[in-house]
Amino acid sequence: MSRSLCAVMLLMILASCGGGGAPPRNLDDACSIVKQRPEYLKAFRATKNKWGVPISVQMATIHQESRYRAKARTPYRYVLGVIPMGRQSSAYGFGQALDGTWDEYRDGPGRRGAKRNNIRDASDFIGWYMTKSQKRNGIALSDARNQYLAYHEGHSGYARGSHNNKSWLLRVASDVDARSDMYKAQLINCRGIRL
Numbered sequence: 001m002s003r004s005l006c007a008v009m010l011l012m013i014l015a016s017c018g019g020g021g022a023p024p025r026n027l028d029d030a031c032s033i034v035k036q037r038p039e040y041l042k043a044f045r046a047t048k049n050k051w052g053v054p055i056s057v058q059m060a061t062i063h064q065e066s067r068y069r070a071k072a073r074t075p076y077r078y079v080l081g082v083i084p085m086g087r088q089s090s091a092y093g094f095g096q097a098l099d100g101t102w103d104e105y106r107d108g109p110g111r112r113g114a115k116r117n118n119i120r121d122a123s124d125f126i127g128w129y130m131t132k133s134q135k136r137n138g139i140a141l142s143d144a145r146n147q148y149l150a151y152h153e154g155h156s157g158y159a160r161g162s163h164n165n166k167s168w169l170l171r172v173a174s175d176v177d178a179r180s181d182m183y184k185a186q187l188i189n190c191r192g193i194r195l
Contacts, residue, residue: 056180
């Protein structure tokens with residue numbers, strides 16, 4: 001095979017693996033995220049208008065769940081430290097929605113063809129789920145900490161207080177709350193961005 005043909009093939013392989021699905025740079029800057037990915041802001045606005053969930057709460061939840069990686073998955077479980085036994089859960093996509101919960105969403109208000117690795121669908125899912133948390137558990141849509149706890153533990157788990165015995169999860173939920181506050185302050189001051 002000629003060198004030029006090999007080079008072209010290598011370039012095509014690298015391009016197919018490349019950055020289209022890469023997360024935005026500087027995930028600590030909400031303005032940077034929405035400037036790099038205007039389609040994210042459009043999705044977040046649509047969810048805020050439809051479900052009432054603040055943009056900063058959506059953004060902080062997605063940051064915690066996937067670090068804005070569209071195809072994020074949970075790690076593999078291993079037996080004897082070497083034999084892969086499947087993933088830790090079926091969580092997938094921007095919002096790390098589980099298969100069953102995602103199916104419930106798609107059978108309800110979601111589009112039948114909705115995909116967890118599509119920011120518009122993932123954002124809408126978060127809005128739907130958090131609205132259910134508000135109705136079932138009385139959690140304000142702006143309460144990023146408790147919304148995240150219900151998102152992680154499920155509505156029934158949250159109602160039972162299953163999170164109260166998980167100090168690591170309480171710390172994570174506090175981090176989500178702090179990030180939501182940070183994103184909110186940043187978004188207010190973003191130049192050229194209308195919320």
